């Protein structure tokens with residue numbers, strides 16, 4: 326099957342040809358007719374399955390030119406990076422169409438974005454908070470939105486955007502087509518979908534296993550941060566010079582710490598992104614990674630979700646991800662669109678439970694590779710790795726209990742004894758009365 330078999334329009338076919346996309350992915354072919362029928366749709370698809378095109382193609386195919394300056398297509402995504410990525414996909418697909426697309430997200434000046442919205446848009450991509458802000462001040466009118474996509478709804482909900490989504494719904498027309506995409510169908514996602522979609526049709530990307538099959542997964546045991554650094558340095562030296570290596574860490578602090586450790590040896594070829602870095606810095610770093618100017622990028626989970634970098638050859642989980650779904654998300658950055666990839670995970674003693682959860686989700690055990698002899702591990706642990714000592718706080722005097730009766734069992738005889746301290750001064754006073762003061 327090719328894109329020519331989908332009932333698309335000529336400008337879209339031409340754009341796809343120019344992009345070199347020939348064969349639709351599973352979610353693209355399975356979802357196309359469902360979405361074209363106008364029904365509410367739930368797409369179960371993780372990043373790397375071609376889910377963005379899966380909803381963009383039918384949306385753009387059904388789009389009709391209108392003099393209305395307000396968006397007909399609204400796409401809600403959880404992160405700024407994803408906004409940029411979806412906007413860029415729309416731009417690429419509409420090179421032969423007269424479609425105005427724009428992206429809005431928080432953390433930047435709202436006036437500039439408001440001005441862009443006022444100029445008139447056909448497709449608006451944005452994060453929930455900023456869409457709501459612009460709708461609330463009346464700049465953005467959503468009553469013309471006929472197609473509403475919520476991409477990565479699982480992530481959007483887990484970031485706490487549910488109230489914003491519900492408020493956005495209040496601005497939308499009742500008659501609209503909803504298309505919701507999620508990597509997982511958790512209880513939270515299912516409840517949300519049950520409440521807000523009308524008899525949706527469910528389409529699924531190729532089973533997680535099929536894209537994962539293209540990824541060569543392996544794991545190494547490494548006891549602590551510094552040992553992991555030594556192992557990572559060794560692996561980086563081994564990877565071919567043209568590789569693109571995405572290294573995942575669990576927190577922003579660790580991302581910076583790892584950057585400091587690797588910088589002396591990797592210098593120019595290393596980058597780091599996380600949510601504490603400025604927007605411009607993030608865009609530039611991702612672009613440098615995409616262009617190959619840097620070939621090792623350290624990232625945290627949330628940020629990495631939104632980045633669309635083609636040809637990532639290696640994903641290295643410096644820290645094991647907390648949820649098994651995140652493992653799938655992370656390794657899904659490699660082995661994309663019919664390419665093979667390598668995923669390497671460092672596992673320490675305390676990661677056993679997380680490892681089991683991942684293996685259970687994949688229904689497959691991760692195979693471990695022996696750590697090469699030339700890599701020397703250390704037992705030294707850094708401050709943040711030390712087990713937290715529980716410092717006993719001050720003893721707090723508890724208030725006396727009121728209205729309590731006698732204890733329910735009699736005290737034993739030996740416990741009834743009361744120790745009385747002999748006070749000589751008091752005894753003398755009782756015997757002889759108060760001492761008289763000498764007169765001068």
Ligand code: AMP
Pocket residue numbers: 345346347348349350353371372373374375376377378633635661662
């Ligand atoms: P997504 O899952 O939407 O994040 O897309 C993953 C990557 O695959 C993006 O870089 C797309 O441009 C690319 N892609 C999407 N569909 C196809 C296709 N049918 N053929 C080749 N590449 C594709």
